[in-house]
Amino acid sequence: MREGLRQSMAWLHTWSGLLVCWVLLLIFMAGTSAYYRDEITLWMKPELHAAAAANATLLPTAASAAHVVAALQERAPKATAWFIGLPDERNPAIVASWTLPPKKGMSMAERRAAFRKQNVTLDPVSGLETPNARDTRGGEFLYRMHFDLYYMSAIWGRWIVGICAMFMLVAIISGVITHKRIFKDFFTFRPKKGQRSWLDAHNATAVLALPFHLMITYTGIVTLMFMYMGAPTQALYKGDQQAMFAEVFPDNERVKPAKVAAPLADFGPMLAQAQAKWGVPVARIVVSHPNDANATVQLVRPSGQQLSNIEPSMTFSGVTGALISSTAEPSGVSSMRRAFYGLHVAHFADTVLRALFFLCGLAGCAMVATGALLWGVKERQKYAKVVAQGGRVGFGVRLVDALNIGAIAGLPIAFGVYFWSNRLLPLALENRAAMEANCFFMAWGAAMLLAQIRPTRAMWRFQLIVGALLLAGLPLLNAFTTTTHLGATLFGPAGLRAVAAFDLVTFALGALLGYAAWWLKRKEQKAAGKGAGSARPAVTIQTREAA
Amino acid sequence: MNLLIMAGALLAYGGLAAKGVSIDRHYADIHGRGKEPAPSLRLQCRLAGWLGIVLSLAACVAARGWHTGPVLWCGLLTLAALALALLFQYRPALAPRLAWAGALAAALMAALHWLA
Numbered sequence: 001m002r003e004g005l006r007q008s009m010a011w012l013h014t015w016s017g018l019l020v021c022w023v024l025l026l027i028f029m030a031g032t033s034a035y036y037r038d039e040i041t042l043w044m045k046p047e048l049h050a051a052a053a054a055n056a057t058l059l060p061t062a063a064s065a066a067h068v069v070a071a072l073q074e075r076a077p078k079a080t081a082w083f084i085g086l087p088d089e090r091n092p093a094i095v096a097s098w099t100l101p102p103k104k105g106m107s108m109a110e111r112r113a114a115f116r117k118q119n120v121t122l123d124p125v126s127g128l129e130t131p132n133a134r135d136t137r138g139g140e141f142l143y144r145m146h147f148d149l150y151y152m153s154a155i156w157g158r159w160i161v162g163i164c165a166m167f168m169l170v171a172i173i174s175g176v177i178t179h180k181r182i183f184k185d186f187f188t189f190r191p192k193k194g195q196r197s198w199l200d201a202h203n204a205t206a207v208l209a210l211p212f213h214l215m216i217t218y219t220g221i222v223t224l225m226f227m228y229m230g231a232p233t234q235a236l237y238k239g240d241q242q243a244m245f246a247e248v249f250p251d252n253e254r255v256k257p258a259k260v261a262a263p264l265a266d267f268g269p270m271l272a273q274a275q276a277k278w279g280v281p282v283a284r285i286v287v288s289h290p291n292d293a294n295a296t297v298q299l300v301r302p303s304g305q306q307l308s309n310i311e312p313s314m315t316f317s318g319v320t321g322a323l324i325s326s327t328a329e330p331s332g333v334s335s336m337r338r339a340f341y342g343l344h345v346a347h348f349a350d351t352v353l354r355a356l357f358f359l360c361g362l363a364g365c366a367m368v369a370t371g372a373l374l375w376g377v378k379e380r381q382k383y384a385k386v387v388a389q390g391g392r393v394g395f396g397v398r399l400v401d402a403l404n405i406g407a408i409a410g411l412p413i414a415f416g417v418y419f420w421s422n423r424l425l426p427l428a429l430e431n432r433a434a435m436e437a438n439c440f441f442m443a444w445g446a447a448m449l450l451a452q453i454r455p456t457r458a459m460w461r462f463q464l465i466v467g468a469l470l471l472a473g474l475p476l477l478n479a480f481t482t483t484t485h486l487g488a489t490l491f492g493p494a495g496l497r498a499v500a501a502f503d504l505v506t507f508a509l510g511a512l513l514g515y516a517a518w519w520l521k522r523k524e525q526k527a528a529g530k531g532a533g534s535a536r537p538a539v540t541i542q543t544r545e546a547a
Numbered sequence: 548m549n550l551l552i553m554a555g556a557l558l559a560y561g562g563l564a565a566k567g568v569s570i571d572r573h574y575a576d577i578h579g580r581g582k583e584p585a586p587s588l589r590l591q592c593r594l595a596g597w598l599g600i601v602l603s604l605a606a607c608v609a610a611r612g613w614h615t616g617p618v619l620w621c622g623l624l625t626l627a628a629l630a631l632a633l634l635f636q637y638r639p640a641l642a643p644r645l646a647w648a649g650a651l652a653a654a655l656m657a658a659l660h661w662l663a
Contacts, residue, residue: 183570184570184571184572186567186570186628187563187567187570187573187628187631187632187635188572188632188635188636189632189633189635189636190636191636204629204632208625208628208629208632209625209629211621211624211625212621212622212625305612305614306614306615307614307615307618343618348614348615349615352549352552352619353615353618353619353622356619356622356623356625356626357622359622359625359626359629360622360625363625363629
């Protein structure tokens, strides 16, 4: 190799980043928003806002549990399992779902579709079923999309996302090696200097949030490591994944039903026992084989005290109410994996930490976006002379420009349309939740297509403005379609602050897009004022075909 | 918000600012073109910088424990560094002044926390 290490790393950084950057931007944006998936879901289900407002007078855990058990006995006494989430600060309602014994001949997809309908939401104050909340997947859609993608089987999605994440990891490490002045330029950002400024912005958002970027990329791969790295299972368990899982996750062991009916014990004493041990009320309850002689009740501690994604739990006999077992301390390697997993999903994060994670996620979006723009800026220099003589830029530059517009300016449009569709689609619509998702991708597809047809500066401005209006208009949309407008959510009950925060953050992001559009316009006017001949070729980020 | 966490944020900012001031570019931005910090000052800045960063970690761990404390610390360092990068560009002279004020406020907050 005749080139130096830095040059070869620069090449690697450029291409490993560029190849996957548009999918990465989707993953980063959706993943970043997923830090607030509960809040997004709450915003998207205005029917629950009243319950959230009354959150201050939550029922004690035992009363909530009694209500939800009664509701489940009515709906699914013969379920194989009940899953109960008790209310907390981020999630006002009592939510419960159940699984039924699979019918013969049901495919996996059919089972999953059936499971999505097997749930009930209870008001945390009265314990009664809430007025049917609209059919939406809320923040869950964005969360699943960031590793499952959409319109394909989850397995395919996860492989694509995993490969993108591996490219990203390569790009991060090679980027650090190739960055010559990482310490001297640590705090450097010089605006209005063309390529220099884009590079500064790319460096600043990358280097200053580097702990987050490295962590989130690496731990993202770790969350799906059993899928990406099948060799150990092949070698040690002869490919029997079930056997491996049983050993790695001993707490998930399932008991078989006795097929003898037996009444469920009262949950009150169990909840009290767990709360006495942990010092905090129980967060989740899993009941296996309710109303069977072998029923078990697993109580799970709320997150917030440790990094691990798997909280300790206590398992009781569902018939006698006696404690059967508590989770064992995991092995060193196992706790490591759990901590990595936990770091990625950040369930432990309180308000401050969650905001910091969100901020770092935004920095990640900016890093990917500026990186994608930089390639175009650099590559265009090669065409400076040709363009000055009225020629065209190469196919690669045009393609990258178009993809950049469609991703960087187009994705915010898709997010905006998703939220607008949540309020504007008729409530009785068949498959409403799926339609919302379709709206997301129709909007994104349209943005991508338009960008491919005319990848110009005007298209940048147009898409940025559309995104700005959609996002900044959300507080207004919320005010017109619900009773929980900003005035009510900011100055009303504390339980509604999450709704206010959604309105304010989306407004701020919309304003940011609007600023970008305005900035482009101003630059265009300046360039026009200077005359075509003296324009600096490296400064622009768009094709000049339009000019 | 927890006083210790705020102290941790201010210490992270102060520490990074001290380190940033010892970098030629930013020193010249504050004190005039071509000026360079004296070697002794540079050393002092760097030591003060590391001290602030370590104390910030201590504050975070004291506030949130060894599990999430270090995570919080990384987040605060990132936030402080981003703020500092913008300050150095747009209001360079303000950066060290804010660092002094921040260090003072952090000491006050920590004292308040332990006394209360």
